Amino acid sequence: MRFKKPFFLTIALIALAQGCADNELTSVETLFVNGAIYTANQQQQLVSSLGLNKDKLTYLGDAEGARNIIDEHTEIIDLEGKMIIPGLHDVHIHLPGIVESNNCDLAGKPYSLADLVPRLKQCIARLNLPKGSWLAVEQWGYAQGNEPSANFPTLRSALDAASLEHPIILLGDDGHHGAVNSFAMNLATDKNGVKVGLNTETLANEFSDMKSLIGVDRHGEPSGVLNEDARKIVNLPNLWGYPEVDFEVYQKIAVRLAASGITSAMDAALRIHEIDNFAKWAKKQPLTYRLTAAFYPEFEDYRPTLDAPIEISALLADLKSTQERHKEINNFKIDTAKVFVDGVIEGDPYAYPPMLPNAAVLDHYRQPIFTITDDNTLEVMDYVDTNSRACVTVQEKGIANLTSIFTQNFYAENGFLASQCIQSKGVLEKEYSFIKGYTKALFEAGVNVHSHAIGDRAVRLALDTFDAAKRASPNSEANVSIAHAQLIHPDDISRIAQLEVFMAFTYSWIEPFDEYQMMVSPFIDKVFNENDLFNPDGYVYQNTYPTASVKKAGGILVSGSDAPVETRDPRPLLNIEKAVTRKNDVTGRVYNPDERLSVADVLDAYTINGAKMLNQAEITGSLELGKKADFVILNQNLLTLEAEGRSDEISDTQILSTWFDGKKIYSKPQP
Ligand SMILES: [Zn+2]
Incomplete structure (x- = not known):
């Protein structure tokens, strides 16, 4: 017999075993003691001891209570005060992009245009690029650096100085911005695929509907800046800059997630062939995280003719067949679809005239x-x-x-x-009739809808589409979520709660960088200098990532790193810290302190709330008896840091190990 216990407990266990016929849940293979264990379970938020058997949690409480359920086979691990939290849920990430690249990678670092030129020349030499082939530069920090100079007044001039013999494109580290050289511009094709080149004349004609996405210089010549869909006109083979998911990439993704304490992730936008690739490799080597794929094919391929509406029924048919193909794969589901409502809210102050942001906003952008x-x-x-x-x-x-x-x-x-x-309120990514129709159709089909909305008008429209979808299909079990939600009008906060929208914020972006904020605030508020950015009366200041207001109104916070946007590292601890402090540690400035969250709120966002959004709260997301043993061991207690006023040290926390299905899948290397 495996148990050595006092007589009365044995009786109780037999009774329990008869009741639930699940003996495995009453034994403890490994027991952690002396820990600060945050369970994300409201009923029992903090415990000091956790036990597991095989893939499940079988004990939560204190060491005293555990004494009765262990035996000589139980491995006891003394945590010495370290913290355990549930496995993290990153509900908005782009997995193929989190793997380090051997291509030309600027890693989001700021370069002035003068410094960019030698850096790109170096890339061309190192990669030994034949003439005429593309230099696609990854992780370009569009929001920092890029200062022009007399020699290099525009991005185009700098890229031309790097090479006139290769088409060059800078791929913004946010997946929305871009810039090209003259060689690439000459490759531009019109709607019919005819090569016409991008210049002042074609900008006024063939590409006139993209004017707000194409930067120009003082003379009205294209300056190289191509944002959003305008990047497609130069026909770069792989616009996203993410690698194909081969077996090596597949394995590296798992390693990076485990090292980041992430045991569940939603890839926010996967094309069908990418989903197929993940499925293929998951058959070869089981996933060590619970993967949700958000379906995001190339919508333009679903227009029967150039000007016809996108065929929503064809999209849904492809989604269903993709689900069907992969329904047997463990820890892998395709139950969500991504919908883009708008673009991004950074303008370009260095363009002449300054380029307005394109995110959809309620009031006209200022000039x-x-x-x-x-x-x-x-x-x-x-x-x-x-x-x-x-x-x-x-x-x-x-x-x-x-x-x-x-x-x-x-x-x-x-x-x-x-x-x-020009008066502009930004643009929608696709026609509103499609955004609304697709959202309704997805919701009706029981598919979760994950909408990208940045500007306050986009957030409002996303809520409108959710409202319409819920009214049309009140019995649907699908859920709805918004990614980013950078600017939210105060009137919409209560609707977020009413419509039960999961709000996927990227909390590290709340940290205020003056240089970044000057690309946003002046287009919305009257801001003259960096001090004005922190004027408490500013609309942007008050309504940017209003996380505490959403929480207070009853909204559900979740967390998405959006890696590789800004950085390939999903950096959960930095996200947690910035949600709590909203502070730039160098300048000491806090961006709207009223919207700060508690550590517990952010941990819940990252764990149990994420599990609810991903429809897996029955098995993971919190540390509860019978749930999967998915958890992370940290070297220090985040709640203590908060209590001692040291929340700005949260990001220094180290992940010591990550456990998935009861197995240790990551262990911090010993120095
Ligand atoms: Zn994203």
Whole structure:
């Protein structure tokens, strides 16, 4: 007999075993004692001892209570005060991108345009690129650096200096921004696939509908900047810059997740062949994390003709057959689809005129006139009054219809460009009828909807689509979630709670960097310098990532790193820290302290709430009897750090080991 116990307990165990016929749940193979164990279970939030048997948790409590259920076979591990938390759920990540790359990789570091040139030349030499073949530069930090100079006034000029013999594209580390050289511009094709090149003339004609996504210089020439769908016109073979998921990449993804304490992940946007690849390798080597794939095929392929609507029924048919193909694979499901509502909320202050952000916002973007001070910081000199009589004239004529004489005279008279009279509330990624129709169809089919929404108008529209979907299919078991939600109008906070939307924030992005914020705030608030960014009356300041307000209203917080956006590292501990502090440790500035969260709130977001969103809270997400033994051991107690006012040390925490299905899948290397 395996148990050596006092008589009365044996009786109790027999009774229990008869009741549930599950003997495995009453024995403990490994017992951790003396820990600070955060369970994410409301009923029993903190315990000091945890026991497991095979893949399940079989004991939670204190060491005293455990004494009765262990025997001489039980391995006892003294945690010496270290912390255990449930396995982390990263519900918005792009897995193929988290693997380090051997290509030209800028790792999100800031380069001035002058410094960028030798860096790219180096890449071309190291990769031994034949003439005419693409240099696709990964992890370009579009939001930092890129300062122009007299020699390199535009990105295009810098990329041309790097090479005139290779097409070059910088792939922004956010998956939305891009920039190309002249060689690449010459490869641009129109809607029919005819090579017409990108220049002032084709910009006014073939590419006129993409004007807001294509940067121009002082002379109206394309400056190299190509954002969002405009990046597609130059026909780069692999726009995302992510590698194919071969077996090596598959294995490296698992290693990185385990080292990050992540035992469940949702890849936020996988194409069908990528899903097939994951499935193929998962048959060869079982997953060591619970993988949810969000279905995201190339929507444009689903238009029967160029101007026809996207065929939603065909999308759903492909989703269903993909689900069907892979339904037998352990720890792998495809029950979610990604919907893009809008783009991104950073403008480009260095473009002339400054490029407006394209995220969908409720009010027109402002038109700042930037200047660079002697110490190389960006300031706003003035704002264009887009309601002035001069601007109204331009708006009435239509920007596209202005003659060059008119624009020259306009500049002479007003001191700013006629094109700065544009009023824009950003753009939607696809026509709204598609966004809404697809959301409703997915929800009706029982597929979870994961919507990318950044601007306050996009968030509102996402909520509208969820509302419509829920009204149309009240019995659907699908859930809805929003990724990013950078700017939320206060009126929409209560709707987030009412519609039970899982809010996937990337908490490290709350940390305020002046340089970054100058790409956002001046287009929305009247901001002249870096001090103004922290004006407590600012709309952006008040409503950026309003995490505590969402939580207070009853909304459900979850967590997504969005890696490799900004960095390939999913950095969960930095995410936790910034959700709690909202502070830049170098400047000491806090971005809207009212929206700070507690450590427990963020841990819940990262664990039990994530499991609820991924429909697996029955088996994981919290440390409870009978659930899977998915957990992480940390070298220090995050709750103590918080209690002692040392929350800004959370990101120094080390992950000592990660356990999945009761097995240790990662152990921190000994120094
Ligand atoms: Zn993403």
